[in-house]
Amino acid sequence: MVRYIGQKVLIALATVFVLATATFFLMKLIPGDPFANDKVSVAVQEKQREYYGLDRPVAVQYVTYMKNLLHGDLGYSMKKTGRTVVDIIREAFPVSAKLGLFSLLISEAVGILFGILCAQFRGKWPDYLLMVVAILGIALPSMVLGPIVRYLLGVKLQILPVSGWGSFKQMLMPAFVLGLGTIAGNTRSMRASMLATTTQDYVKTAQAKGLPPVKVVLRHQLRNSLVPIIPNLGGQIAGVLMGSFVVESMFLIGGLGRYFVDSITNLDYPLIMGLTIFYGAFLVTMNLLVDILYGLIDPRIRMK
Amino acid sequence: MENRKLLEVKDLVVHFDTFQGAVQAVRGVSWYLKEKETVAIVGESGCGKTVSIQTVIGLNPRKNGSVRGGEVLFEGKDLLALTQKEMREYQGNQLSIIFQDPFTFLNPTMTVGEQIMEPYLLHSRASRQEARARALEILRLISLPNPEETMKRYPHQLSGGMRQRVMVAMALICDPKILFADEPTTALDVTIQAQIMELMNGLKEKLNTSIVLITHDMGVVANMAERIYVMYAGKIVEHGDAETVFHHPKHPYTWGLLGSVPRLDERIQSELYSIPGTPPDLIAPPKGCAFAARCRYAKQICRKCEPPRIGFEEPEHYAYCWLNHPECIRRNGVTVREEE
Ligand SMILES: Nc1ncnc2c1ncn2[C@@H]1O[C@H](COP(=O)(O)OP(=O)(O)O)[C@@H](O)[C@H]1O
Numbered sequence: 001m002v003r004y005i006g007q008k009v010l011i012a013l014a015t016v017f018v019l020a021t022a023t024f025f026l027m028k029l030i031p032g033d034p035f036a037n038d039k040v041s042v043a044v045q046e047k048q049r050e051y052y053g054l055d056r057p058v059a060v061q062y063v064t065y066m067k068n069l070l071h072g073d074l075g076y077s078m079k080k081t082g083r084t085v086v087d088i089i090r091e092a093f094p095v096s097a098k099l100g101l102f103s104l105l106i107s108e109a110v111g112i113l114f115g116i117l118c119a120q121f122r123g124k125w126p127d128y129l130l131m132v133v134a135i136l137g138i139a140l141p142s143m144v145l146g147p148i149v150r151y152l153l154g155v156k157l158q159i160l161p162v163s164g165w166g167s168f169k170q171m172l173m174p175a176f177v178l179g180l181g182t183i184a185g186n187t188r189s190m191r192a193s194m195l196a197t198t199t200q201d202y203v204k205t206a207q208a209k210g211l212p213p214v215k216v217v218l219r220h221q222l223r224n225s226l227v228p229i230i231p232n233l234g235g236q237i238a239g240v241l242m243g244s245f246v247v248e249s250m251f252l253i254g255g256l257g258r259y260f261v262d263s264i265t266n267l268d269y270p271l272i273m274g275l276t277i278f279y280g281a282f283l284v285t286m287n288l289l290v291d292i293l294y295g296l297i298d299p300r301i302r303m304k
Numbered sequence: 305m306e307n308r309k310l311l312e313v314k315d316l317v318v319h320f321d322t323f324q325g326a327v328q329a330v331r332g333v334s335w336y337l338k339e340k341e342t343v344a345i346v347g348e349s350g351c352g353k354t355v356s357i358q359t360v361i362g363l364n365p366r367k368n369g370s371v372r373g374g375e376v377l378f379e380g381k382d383l384l385a386l387t388q389k390e391m392r393e394y395q396g397n398q399l400s401i402i403f404q405d406p407f408t409f410l411n412p413t414m415t416v417g418e419q420i421m422e423p424y425l426l427h428s429r430a431s432r433q434e435a436r437a438r439a440l441e442i443l444r445l446i447s448l449p450n451p452e453e454t455m456k457r458y459p460h461q462l463s464g465g466m467r468q469r470v471m472v473a474m475a476l477i478c479d480p481k482i483l484f485a486d487e488p489t490t491a492l493d494v495t496i497q498a499q500i501m502e503l504m505n506g507l508k509e510k511l512n513t514s515i516v517l518i519t520h521d522m523g524v525v526a527n528m529a530e531r532i533y534v535m536y537a538g539k540i541v542e543h544g545d546a547e548t549v550f551h552h553p554k555h556p557y558t559w560g561l562l563g564s565v566p567r568l569d570e571r572i573q574s575e576l577y578s579i580p581g582t583p584p585d586l587i588a589p590p591k592g593c594a595f596a597a598r599c600r601y602a603k604q605i606c607r608k609c610e611p612p613r614i615g616f617e618e619p620e621h622y623a624y625c626w627l628n629h630p631e632c633i634r635r636n637g638v639t640v641r642e643e644e
């Protein structure tokens with residue numbers, strides 16, 4: 001197990017390094033100049049460039065950046081003057097994390113539950129109903145789904161607030177819109193996976209013990225059925241992260257997603273770099289955790 | 305009480321509905337089991353042995369496999385008339401089973417200790433500690449090396465023989481009245497097979513469990529069973545006590561099965577004999593005797609009419625074969641097993 005994790009950690013570090021390097025050079029290819037501004041004199045613009053080190057060769061800038069990165073220093077934002085990138089992350093990430101985590105928890109649980117129900121009622125109406133929901137969830141992007149849900153629940157029925165952030169009620173709608181894809185995906189994969197385990201021999205053994213059907217499902221089928229769907233979790237976390245860009249601006253939530261979109265339109269180099277590396281490292285860490293979780297659920301992987 | 309019938313199966317008929325038609329897996333089978341007795345049901349694969357016993361313990365998929373007739377009397381009560389819920393009281397408790405393949409019949413994500421304790425926790429209302437103690441007791445009984453350690457293992461960490469011992473422990477933990485063993489050694493190496501057979505023989509003495517042993521291997525039966533039912537194409541074709549069936553078999557199919565037992569004492573290690581041909585299609589079983597197509601003694605009547613049950617001098621020795629009919633014997637002389 002230790003070797004298994006050790007290997008995964010090394011790969012994760014290498015991934016972040018490659019990501020940082022690639023982003024650094026790609027970012028320089030975006031046309032435009034962060035300090036180009038008609039209202040400011042050329043001399044001042046030069047001063048600004050010098051201050052941020054943009055006058056030096058790209059290679060030198062790269063080495064300096066990487067050195068600072070090793071110390072956890074992501075530099076200052078060029079546009080939100082006086083604020084470090086780390087500050088911005090510290091302020092906005094908890095909001096995004098809360099939204100993402102909440103959404104993920106609901107959607108994983110609901111998706112898995114739906115999948116189990118579909119498999120148990122295979123070919124009967126609950127199966128068809130949930131599969132329709134699942135297909136809609138995959139087909140509808142959040143830009144379409146979001147406004148529909150806001151109109152129905154927020155404006156027509158007025159049971160949930162249309163936007164804002166803070167209260168539990170305010171969290172429900174964005175979390176649902178963000179998680180519907182995950183619910184849909186999990187319903188489908190869990191259904192297939194449960195159906196595949198129903199005909200396994202060890203399920204017959206469980207029945208032969210006299211276990212009632214609920215216990216056969218929960219104790220013997222569930223864990224084995226989760227094994228093939230765990231690897232989806234990494235992608236689902238990434239999906240929630242990306243989805244949060246749209247959902248945060250739709251529901252006016254001041255999370256990291258909004259800063260990220262702004263940083264690119266503003267060519268705020270340090271903020272682009274900082275947020276990309278942060279997102280990258282975050283995803284890589286999540287994937288690492290998923291790998292470990294996979295090992296915990298299936299002893300055959302853990303003990304290899 | 306010695307002679308009481310613990311389990312009696314009467315005229316059991318089981319069909320499976322498939323797209324090709326109904327598979328007549330079990331076509332009117334009757335057998336019984338007495339207390340503390342071991343009986344064997346022997347036949348080639350595909351004869352309906354597994355389906356018969358899985359029906360008895362209520363494990364048939366009700367979806368396409370349905371009991372079309374018959375009774376299964378356990379201590380006088382018809383198990384086929386019970387609801388699934390009532391049946392679960394018996395499963396793993398008074399009626400337990402060892403399956404054929406210890407590689408696929410154990411849950412890969414649960415420690416073997418958990419799996420062994422599970423039926424006991426379910427049926428006896430015991431605490432986890434009591435269940436653990438009971439599991440260890442059983443594991444010692446079947447002389448599994450370091451039981452405490454093994455309990456914490458997962459199936460993939462154990463050898464085939466060990467896994468089959470785990471299956472045995474799981475089946476015995478509730479002290480069942482009847483243990484069904486469905487080809488318990490088929491998936492194992494020859495040396496391990498011998499160990500498991502020895503284990504089961506030993507258990508017969510130590511426990512008061514009756515055993516129904518299913519196998520296609522007459523060699524396995526020789527060491528264990530007191531009585532033998534020979535099954536072919538969903539029917540019993542011969543029955544008798546083990547001695548009689550081994551020494552005075554009356555059905556050509558039984559001759560064939562006996563011919564396929566490797567004899568260590570034989571002069572030549574000849575190639576393993578097997579009955580030519582394959583069992584018939586159970587969707588459209590043949591008229592007359594199902595074995596006629598493969599039987600080298602088959603007469604016209606065998607292909608036309610079903611053979612009646614004919615009894616012999618040993619008590620309860622009977623076979624379903626025209627060769628034993630008085631008329632046939634009068635015309636052709638006494639039936640003799642050709643191999644002898
Ligand atoms: N679920 C099922 N659906 C359709 N046919 C089945 C099913 N289970 C068993 N059968 C058929 O019933 C017959 C008897 O099978 P089985 O009892 O497993 O034989 P044995 O145990 O003697 O090898 C076989 O022809 C098999 O194909």
Ligand SMILES: [Mg+2]
Nearest residue numbers: 350353354486
């Ligand atoms: Mg079988």
